[in-house]
Amino acid sequence: MKTLALVTAVAATGHDDDLVPLLDACADAGLHARAVAWDDPTVNWGRFDGALLRSPWDYTERLPEFLAWCEHVDRVTRLLNPLNVVRWNTDKHYLADLATVGISTVPTCFVEPDAEPMEALGTFLDEFNAAEFVVKPTVSAGARDTQRYFRDQQFVAGNHIGRLLEQERSVMLQPYLASVDQDGETALLYFGGRFSHAARKSAQLAPGEGARQAPMALGGIVATTATPAEQALAERILTATARLRQLEAPLAYARIDLLTGADGQPCLLELELTEPSLFFAQAPGSAARFAAVLAEQLTDATVRARMGPA
Template identity: 40%
Template sequence: MSPTAILAGCAELPSGDGDDDAVVPALTALGFSVSSAPWDSPADFSSADAVVLRATWDYAARRTEFLAWCESVPSLFNAAEVVRWNTDKSYLVELLDAGVPVVPTSLVSPGSPASFPSSDFVVKPSVGAGSRGVARFAAGADASSHVAALHAEGHGALIQPYQSSVDSSGELALVYLGGIYSHAFTKAAMLESTMDESGLYRSEKLAPATPPVDAVALAEDVLDAASALLGILRAELLYARVDLVRGADGKPLLLELELTEPSLGFRQTDPAAALRFASAVRQQLA
């Protein structure tokens, strides 16, 4: 009998935003019976050989419910404990404490006062997806009301100095499948972009990229550090996307590590990437 794989989305995007379209035939070619379903639908996730988190982009407003669902799925990728850790961006502080070069990040928990950098800065919710709730402020601005609004939603707030390299170079996203580098793409600055018609994420301008050696080296260090914190092997991560920017000194810094439901840029890379993804799914089952 063919192994079954369900690609989990959400009610607004049950089969994703189109980026994963090549994944379905690739999985089918490797013997899988493939379907898509919103994570909160009545689909029989418990009997699937693999449930792969893809466009579950409504989780931020329902994180407790989403995590409970994740823990109820026997064969979830990435695993529920990875999702719990990664869906709260306070993991950036843990990686910073572990010695990883991260964009300077301070976490302001609900009820705590906030202080703001003397340069331009960004405030974002500790739990969020698709750049929703992220705002940029000018040097000297008082962003207390935005922080309070995030706190009112039950989330902490992350404060980071704005990295001006994003305006000229954007972000560099490096994709790993089964712990092994697959491909990379760039993302233009998004804070001024419009929301997609689904209302779940800001529209992105993406382009294929060949990552420089120092970026690959940092991405490798990020995955090693995250795996150590999680107590797993890198190979246990079906997918990972490491988002980097350049600091004022020109060196790469970690902006985010996406282990839950990232777009993986299949439309921005070689056609074989979808087959590498399908092969990585088989690896997880083995």
């Protein structure tokens, strides 16, 4: 029986709705799965056949430490998703990489720690003429330290940007797309490169709401049907990611969060390849589909290891 670590964090205890269904599904698929905190120093990661990143949601506050841990785990077992994907995906500068190869993304301006906050904000507003906009750090989860502003709130927004830059954190500025309030976000879930299901998330940022501090803020999730245009974009995103990261096999999991752009077409908000919620509750059978992919990938990895290099 293959052994699998479902990697979580103490801070996520009681918040990961996917954990129990996945444990049950793994057992049904013939996998011995166990939830383990990533920073538990007593764990011998080499005793597992694989380590699946599920809810290590405090990594955004400890990114260097988390990536060093990922490197260690990658040396002693199979990390899912792969290390080079995790390094890339934990910082939202990946959006610029995808935009460069032709993927439609939410328009984004990146502000680096050496920038002057008000000057950067002014340049952004001049370029995009946004009535509302969003300030967020490039390393974040669950809308943490993210806030929505009106155009006349430039001083307050500038202070927000400045605080993040002073912490040596890069910042993203994005126009707030009005479609979000009506349509929400569409999340498309892929397991082993195959489409599993879709969920609709209600708007996460209310007008006048302060920046969140909880790293797992999420709500208003319902099942939905992805449109052909949404699925087509999601598949282009996966293809582009495989090319950019030089992947030889499909990713174990991917969540692709899309919005409706100003042109009425879907565009990428976030590509979640590290620790996304997978919304099993909204799609009966989805946990079993994921567990089957995990069993398949761990078996394939064992066979390749026994065969040795070609």
